Amino acid sequence: MQAMSLAVHIPLVCFGIAWPTIVLFTEGLYLRTGDPVYKALAKRWSKVMLVLFAVGVVTGTILSFEFGLLWPNFMATYGEVFGLGFTLEGISFFVEGIFIAIYVYGWDRMSRTAHFLSGIPIAIAGVVGSLMVIAINAWMNKPGGFTQVDGRVVSANPWDALFGRGFVWHELVHMYLAGYLVCGFIVAGFYAHGWLQGRRTRYHRAALIIPLTFAALIAPVQLVVGDWAGRTVAKEQPVKLAAMEGLGQTTAGAPFHILGYYDAAAGEVRYGIKIPKLLSLLADHDPDATVAGLDAVPVEDRPTTRGINIVRFSFQAMIAIGTGLVMLAGWFLLTWWRRGRLPRSKWFFRAIVLAAPLTVVALISGWITTEVGRQPWVVYDHMRTADAVTEASGLPIALAVLIVVYVLLISGVVWLLRRLAAHPPETELPTEQRPGAVAVAPSGGRDADGGSGSARDDADGRAD
Amino acid sequence: MAEACAVILLAALTAYIVLAGADFGAGFWDLTAGGAERGGPVRGLVQRSMSPVWEANHVWLILLFTVFWTAFPEAFASTVSTLYIPMFAAAIGIIFRGAAFAFRGQAGTIRDARFFGGLFATASVIVPFALGTVVGAVASGRVPVGNAAGDPVGSWLNPTGILVGVLAVAVGTYMSAVFLCHDAVRAEQPGLVRAFRRRAVGSGLVTGAIAIVGLFVLRGDARTLYDGLTGGVAVWLVAASIVAGLATLTLVGRTERFGWARLTAAVAVVGLVAAWGAAQEPDLLPGALTIGEAAAGDATLQAVLISTGIAVVVLTPSLALLFRLVLTGRLDQEYAPLDHRFRPFDALSNGAGAPAAAGGPPTSADPVDRSEGDDR
Numbered sequence: 001m002q003a004m005s006l007a008v009h010i011p012l013v014c015f016g017i018a019w020p021t022i023v024l025f026t027e028g029l030y031l032r033t034g035d036p037v038y039k040a041l042a043k044r045w046s047k048v049m050l051v052l053f054a055v056g057v058v059t060g061t062i063l064s065f066e067f068g069l070l071w072p073n074f075m076a077t078y079g080e081v082f083g084l085g086f087t088l089e090g091i092s093f094f095v096e097g098i099f100i101a102i103y104v105y106g107w108d109r110m111s112r113t114a115h116f117l118s119g120i121p122i123a124i125a126g127v128v129g130s131l132m133v134i135a136i137n138a139w140m141n142k143p144g145g146f147t148q149v150d151g152r153v154v155s156a157n158p159w160d161a162l163f164g165r166g167f168v169w170h171e172l173v174h175m176y177l178a179g180y181l182v183c184g185f186i187v188a189g190f191y192a193h194g195w196l197q198g199r200r201t202r203y204h205r206a207a208l209i210i211p212l213t214f215a216a217l218i219a220p221v222q223l224v225v226g227d228w229a230g231r232t233v234a235k236e237q238p239v240k241l242a243a244m245e246g247l248g249q250t251t252a253g254a255p256f257h258i259l260g261y262y263d264a265a266a267g268e269v270r271y272g273i274k275i276p277k278l279l280s281l282l283a284d285h286d287p288d289a290t291v292a293g294l295d296a297v298p299v300e301d302r303p304t305t306r307g308i309n310i311v312r313f314s315f316q317a318m319i320a321i322g323t324g325l326v327m328l329a330g331w332f333l334l335t336w337w338r339r340g341r342l343p344r345s346k347w348f349f350r351a352i353v354l355a356a357p358l359t360v361v362a363l364i365s366g367w368i369t370t371e372v373g374r375q376p377w378v379v380y381d382h383m384r385t386a387d388a389v390t391e392a393s394g395l396p397i398a399l400a401v402l403i404v405v406y407v408l409l410i411s412g413v414v415w416l417l418r419r420l421a422a423h424p425p426e427t428e429l430p431t432e433q434r435p436g437a438v439a440v441a442p443s444g445g446r447d448a449d450g451g452s453g454s455a456r457d458d459a460d461g462r463a464d
Numbered sequence: 465m466a467e468a469c470a471v472i473l474l475a476a477l478t479a480y481i482v483l484a485g486a487d488f489g490a491g492f493w494d495l496t497a498g499g500a501e502r503g504g505p506v507r508g509l510v511q512r513s514m515s516p517v518w519e520a521n522h523v524w525l526i527l528l529f530t531v532f533w534t535a536f537p538e539a540f541a542s543t544v545s546t547l548y549i550p551m552f553a554a555a556i557g558i559i560f561r562g563a564a565f566a567f568r569g570q571a572g573t574i575r576d577a578r579f580f581g582g583l584f585a586t587a588s589v590i591v592p593f594a595l596g597t598v599v600g601a602v603a604s605g606r607v608p609v610g611n612a613a614g615d616p617v618g619s620w621l622n623p624t625g626i627l628v629g630v631l632a633v634a635v636g637t638y639m640s641a642v643f644l645c646h647d648a649v650r651a652e653q654p655g656l657v658r659a660f661r662r663r664a665v666g667s668g669l670v671t672g673a674i675a676i677v678g679l680f681v682l683r684g685d686a687r688t689l690y691d692g693l694t695g696g697v698a699v700w701l702v703a704a705s706i707v708a709g710l711a712t713l714t715l716v717g718r719t720e721r722f723g724w725a726r727l728t729a730a731v732a733v734v735g736l737v738a739a740w741g742a743a744q745e746p747d748l749l750p751g752a753l754t755i756g757e758a759a760a761g762d763a764t765l766q767a768v769l770i771s772t773g774i775a776v777v778v779l780t781p782s783l784a785l786l787f788r789l790v791l792t793g794r795l796d797q798e799y800a801p802l803d804h805r806f807r808p809f810d811a812l813s814n815g816a817g818a819p820a821a822a823g824g825p826p827t828s829a830d831p832v833d834r835s836e837g838d839d840r
Binding site: 050051053054055057058059060061062064065066067068069072073075076077078079080081083084086087088089090091093094095097098099100101102105106109110121157158159390398401402405409412413415416419420 | 543561
């Protein structure tokens, strides 16, 4: 249940991390160039930001309910160790909420600079908030900062637990960049779809290129960071790495298998394409290095065979999609750099449309890899998932209800964003900034910010 | 230090009741506003008043939770796992409330708006009731320590639980009516000012009546809580709350000082929550855990206090800025009755032609700008 709620919440987080920066960048372009296209774009996007934030607020609330509803023992035992992270996250969430309201409702009501400045705390708070949550996840993967006597935590040191463990930084950077990739490719995918359907105004072009550039510049960096993350996991959580690769026995010069499945009886991957020594090379940058296998720990401390296959599969999906994104990014950047324009091939735009959902798949896969790979532990080496869960009955009913609610929520968001997109972009601007005179406004604009009234009605009518 | 953390919890709860409680109350007025046409003006004002602030108001709950589970992990786990039914109901209600409200702001037809409005308004009543029963269950000592150790139904479905649930809804409607009086003045809608004054006085009287009946309920159902509330410091806090409540009634009913009424209404809630805290001090879960027993280690409590300090430093100026901008009307959207937003569309679909907008409703101050609501 929590898994599902997180799966809904995580993509929203990506927008929380990356979207404000992209919107602010666009507004910055407007401030620099004075080109109303950028303003229309930033204003439109800021409304998307508000909608997604609203949904993020409710799904985030649900998550905090679920911590207590589903994992009372986990919370009761370790709440004091990592709870601080959530407190700080709550505070940054607060800041985000306050300034998002000011930013979105403040268009054309404050000076340009003040408005731009009011957006900056949103971006900062988004990053700080996700840092906190990732710090907690990192702590679950590499617990510390407390001592435990007879199952009770004594002398917890939350600061050390969250930030002194050294596991947080690669997770943070990896997640942060993933945020830009997901956000950038989804938005670009939306406008690429429009492009294929013939919507190719300057507005659409800018809307496609800005997020795509962000994503394309970040994709290759993510490869390097991913390598860093992989090596840290190899060092700190050898069993997880073994599960990611389906490595049964501890091996020197371990091979890497593409596809196939892990057979527990044989302790090896079957029907995979074997690349000798690659795993050792990846894990330790040394082709002959020894990589710990699943046999390094007793059976009850390993993920189940199904778990191992899920982890392997998710991990490989993430790698495959990531590589694909880098190639797509390369295509775009190369064409842009050599020719100064977008690639002309329809396949380029189709690929971007395809990349949008795939980034989400990669995101969720990455998260499955780290979470399922940690099983059977909820707190690595300290508490088993089975010991953390609630003893209240009725969970299946609750799960069913929640699934229905989330399906409704997602369709609602899609409906809403489609509606938003149906308005022609010029309607975002006060009359005097619109390119070309807009249809007669019979009752006339009263003043700068209210003047869009009747013309908007007119435009809306047509869009519907 | 544990006491200080408990005070922070109560403070966050108070802020949540005052601010988000009023948003839930606004949902109640939205629900009871009548048909699309008759209720349009009220709904328009609700939409306009809540839009910029409800998200920030709601975050108080998240903050409350995070401090609760950090500072008092065992009490948090016991409470939530025993009271999973009302908690789950509140969670679902919160989803519908927030999402439906956001969706209504973008609704394209009156049908969509009514659908989402209905969802939003119904959920706005369910959430405070469910959370109120949770408070009632804790206050009446029905939450034992342990993983889902208490009675999953009887713990909250009892006289005290229902009383606090109903009281939570009533307080919200009262706060909201008082706040909306002020907002209606800002929107220059004398008709709405009158409407919300009536509502404020009416709901104020109802809330008072519930509180009086409630004392008898508590006497029979939760004697310890009753004794706590009627003795020691608590009784003075209850008295202060009553005085502030009466002052609010007078300010709204007899004068037009709605800004002051906002303040006294908030004071009444502060008094009530503080009285509860004082009544059950030093218990956190009465009969099960004291604050001292439930508290996390010193290093954690210290960290909570430090982060609260950070919160005060960061949030105070931010909130001050937001509320200043809101109260001076800088973030106000143009006011329009909710149903009027959709007139032009209806006109178009009837083939009456786009400029039908000029027809103008009599209650709207500025018919030209009605579509400004779309900016939500």
